[in-house]
Amino acid sequence: MKRHVLIYGLIGGVLITALKWAEYRFLVIEHSIEIYGGLTAATFAALGIWLGLKLTGKGQGIAVKEVPVPSGVPFVPDEKRREDFGITRRELEVLELIAQGMSNREIAGKLYVSENTVKTHSSRVFDKLGAKRRTQAVQFGKESGLLP
Amino acid sequence: MKRHVLIYGLIGGVLITALKWAEYRFLVIEHSIEIYGGLTAATFAALGIWLGLKLTGKGQGIAVKEVPVPSGVPFVPDEKRREDFGITRRELEVLELIAQGMSNREIAGKLYVSENTVKTHSSRVFDKLGAKRRTQAVQFGKESGLLP
DNA sequence: GGCAAAATCACCCGAAAGAATGACGACAGA
DNA sequence: TCTGTCGTCATTCTTTCGGGTGATTTTGCC
Numbered sequence: 001m002k003r004h005v006l007i008y009g010l011i012g013g014v015l016i017t018a019l020k021w022a023e024y025r026f027l028v029i030e031h032s033i034e035i036y037g038g039l040t041a042a043t044f045a046a047l048g049i050w051l052g053l054k055l056t057g058k059g060q061g062i063a064v065k066e067v068p069v070p071s072g073v074p075f076v077p078d079e080k081r082r083e084d085f086g087i088t089r090r091e092l093e094v095l096e097l098i099a100q101g102m103s104n105r106e107i108a109g110k111l112y113v114s115e116n117t118v119k120t121h122s123s124r125v126f127d128k129l130g131a132k133r134r135t136q137a138v139q140f141g142k143e144s145g146l147l148p
Numbered sequence: 149m150k151r152h153v154l155i156y157g158l159i160g161g162v163l164i165t166a167l168k169w170a171e172y173r174f175l176v177i178e179h180s181i182e183i184y185g186g187l188t189a190a191t192f193a194a195l196g197i198w199l200g201l202k203l204t205g206k207g208q209g210i211a212v213k214e215v216p217v218p219s220g221v222p223f224v225p226d227e228k229r230r231e232d233f234g235i236t237r238r239e240l241e242v243l244e245l246i247a248q249g250m251s252n253r254e255i256a257g258k259l260y261v262s263e264n265t266v267k268t269h270s271s272r273v274f275d276k277l278g279a280k281r282r283t284q285a286v287q288f289g290k291e292s293g294l295l296p
Numbered sequence: 297g298g299c300a301a302a303a304t305c306a307c308c309c310g311a312a313a314g315a316a317t318g319a320c321g322a323c324a325g326a
Numbered sequence: 327t328c329t330g331t332c333g334t335c336a337t338t339c340t341t342t343c344g345g346g347t348g349a350t351t352t353t354g355c356c
Binding site: 237238239261 | 331
């Protein structure tokens with residue numbers, strides 16, 4: 001939920017800035033979706049072009065094909081593997097924070113829940129991954145593509 | 149986190165644009181948003197890269213520019229970074245085993261030393277990396293190319 | 297509306313981890 | 327030979343983890 005607010009805020013900010021800068025404010029009402037979509041598409045395309053330029057500046061085409069595809073879409077399909085393990089979203093969320101080196105207390109603070117809750121989630125995740133320690137859980141998570 | 153917002157925003161924008169442009173709005177209900185987002189993002193990125201390749205013509209360099217992509221690189225240069233942190237070989241060895249999810253006791257057994265020694269090494273490594281927990285040390289180690 | 301899953305929190309307790317400190321032998325280099 | 331680094335080990339103490347158990351609330355779905 002919080003993420004949505006962030007996303008909309010960010011997009012809105014970018015959009016409005018771009019529009020303002022281009023003096024196209026009158027188009028917002030009628031064509032906002034097209035415009036902001038087009039802008040993002042153009043941004044993405046530009047990013048691709050930049051990547052292509054950057055990579056072809058000194059290298060041959062072989063490396064270019066392999067590298068940018070995985071880095072352009074950095075880790076989205078966690079949902080599938082997550083369910084393969086029977087891990088819930090919240091549990092994966094906790095696991096991600098564990099992988100970032102946070103303590104249970106810090107995670108609790110970040111997620112606005114009690115430390116006991118974090119412990120419950122982490123315990124369940126360890127159980128589902130067959131891990132005995134958090135470091136092991138992180139390792140398993142990375143190996144199975146559950147974590148970036 | 150922040151990156152996620154950006155990515156989702158971009159993907160979402162591209163998706164909506166693509167859908168709208170192609171008048172395929174009815175497909176949204178039936179298909180997952182991730183798939184279309186990934187497809188469209190990949191399409192635009194690929195298009196951008198292709199454009200970049202076209203525009204730059206033929207690259208002549210042979211050497212592949214070092215791209216920060218963890219895949220494909222089998223990881224060899226630890227010696228250099230190790231010394232940048234002032235970490236000894238033994239300490240890095242312990243850190244590697246920690247990263248594999250082993251407990252201090254297991255590490256002690258594997259290295260044929262006492263558990264106290266392992267604790268000393270790990271404490272020193274944490275100190276040199278500025279980490280407070282072993283998970284954090286692992287994270288830092290991976291980020292700085294100290295660990296695979 | 298009701299059921300099942302998920303999320304939340306609590307308490308206890310043992311094990312593991314980590315901080316702080318001190319010490320000792322091996323070894324390389326000045 | 328003296329010095330610094332490294333590796334080793336110990337002790338004490340505090341904090342954190344993790345297991346086990348049970349409970350309540352929230353949420354998603356039929």
